[in-house]
Amino acid sequence: MHTLDFEAIGTQWQLTTAAPLSPGTGGAVTELVESYDRTWSRFRSDSTVARMAETAGRFELPASAAPLLRLFDTLQQLTGGAVNPLVGRSLEVLGYDAAYTFQRSGPSAPAAAWDDTVSWTADGRGTTLTTSAPVTFDIGAAGKGQLVDLVCAVLDEAGHREYVVDAGSDLRHSGGTPLRVALEHPYDATRAIGVLTLADRALCASAVNRRQWGDGLHHVLDARTGSPVDAVAATWTLAPDAMTADGLATALFFTGPEELSRSFTFDYVRMFTDGRADYSPAMAGVLFP
Known part of the structure; x- marks a missing residue:
């Protein structure tokens, strides 16, 4: 197997492929990641998201924005507005800002209402997003998963059929030997609460310990x-693609799986802050007794 390691969008990535990547394919991955970051990062001053935070208006986004925005449309409806990519300003108030001050600057601030603030249209060439007020996007609920899928598409186009794309807590496997993955305990990174087998699917996880600062932040x-959630400690979801798995891993902090399963097909494990866990039937054997 061949590996390519790099850092992007604030996390460590590893691409594992059965055949080595050509220079052209490696370059295409690098260009894709840079383009995605230049569009969506709220941590860089030259991004489209940075311009959205300064003024309302019309913004041209790549065609790949449409499925991401469509997913957010659905998740914000299913969670009653709890999942909303306009939460960036709320994170900044709590100290998770572009300068990484980790210093709270005021009381918790609700995000702007998605349906009242944002509209968008798409065609095969691109996506146009219109905002009625300056807003700070944070697509962390599903964006890293989408970027995993986009990297997989580059590998597919280059003829790779056996690979693993690992972006920290987001994984996608294709072909070859199934991957055994430990589910990291949210309160002790040296322990696992279970192990599952990943084959031709995506696994995404979210946990309150991943980016934690201050008291309960x-x-x-x-x-x-x-405000930060306090009932659920960690979630893991399996879905056909990483964007969906990533978004559902976030949504499970706020909404029961029964509601989400009306719109999505997925498997899950959810661990609560009191130590309890629930899971879908297909995940019954993955947890340690």
């Missing part, structure tokens, strides 16, 4: 209040 916020 972390990156999983309820956009309706701007």
